[in-house]
Amino acid sequence: MSLPDILFYVFAAFAVLCGLLIVVNRNPVTSAMFLVLTIGSLAALFVLLNAFFLAAIQVLVYAGAVMVLFVFVIMLLDLKAEQRRKIKVFGVVGGLVSVGTILAIFVRSVLQTRPGAEPAAVTATGDTMSLGKMLFTQYLLPFEIVSVLLLVAMVGVILLSKKELK
Amino acid sequence: MTVGLEHYLVLSAILFALGLFGVIARRNLLVIYMCLELMLNAANLALVAFSRFTDNLHGQVFVFFVITVAAAEVAVGLALIVALYRKRQTAHVEELTTMKL
Incomplete structure (x- = not known):
């Protein structure tokens, strides 16, 4: 087994361990910290997949901006009462049934198709230059639309966070 | 056994299933939101793996857009949660049933 394979495992x-701890943890702040760890290990997997730009974006945007926003809101709301609540048995049973079903579907479809194991001579690496070239030529229109979407989200957040809506 | 596309897809499926379980079983709005993020990340991992093993960059551009939209979605969603909390003093989904008679 080569080094990248060991690193993958x-x-x-x-990632799976931290993902499990997000779900079972009672304290939202601890969940958020484990989500940061999951995102970090996913960024490492992106590096293993030659997606260097996305790994950097994952750390900057997700682990940086998004999780800071999460922790900020958790601190803003008083969630002390949340920890004393019991977890509903019905929710857990329903969750396990639906998760088992969807996991069975996923794994079965993967095992049945057996997608190609060897990445025959990889040429495309996701570094900043090649992704940037694609973004500014072939994907120019979606790129501009996303910038408008970010503007709309910004205006919406400012409106929503105002004390009273007139 | 060398790591192939199917390993990444199975990992992505496991992470997605964990997120789905959290969305269904947990009752705190913020934790539900975090589990949604976990599901989005699992989908991103699958897209990047497909992009690597088919040897093109379209999947990675798509993940770039997904991350951007997810950031906007988190900002708007958290603002909504804060506005809701201000009005109802709770972030527990079973007490936020205004539309239910």
Whole structure:
């Protein structure tokens, strides 16, 4: 087994472990911290997949901006009462049934198709230059639309956060 | 056994299933939101793996857009949660049933 394979297994196990801890943890702040760890190990997997730009974006945007926003809101709301609540048995049973079903569908479809194992001579690497070239030529219109979407989201957030809506 | 596309797809499926379980089983709005993020990340991992193993960059451009839209979605969603909390003093989904008679 080569080094990238070992690294894949290490980071995959870490991601699954932290993902499990997000779900079972009672304290929202601890959940948020484990989500940061999951996102970090996913960024490491992106590096293993030659997606260097996306790994950097994942750390900057997700682990940086988005999670800071999450922790900020958790601190803003008083969630002390949340920890004393019981977890509903019905929710857990329903969750397990639906998760088992969807996992069975996923794994079965993967095992049946057996997608190609060897990445025959990889030429495309997701570094900043090649992704940037695609973004500013072939994907120019979606890129501009996304910038408008970000503006709309910004205006919406400012409106929503005002004390009273007139 | 060398790591192939199917390993990444199975990992992505496991992470997606964990997120879905959290969305269904947990009752706190913020934790539900975090589990949604976990599901989005699982989908991103699958897209990047497809992009690597088919040897083109379209999947990665798509993940770029997904991350951008997810950031906008988190900002708007958290603002909504804060506005809701200000009005109702709770972030527990079973007490936020205004539309239910």
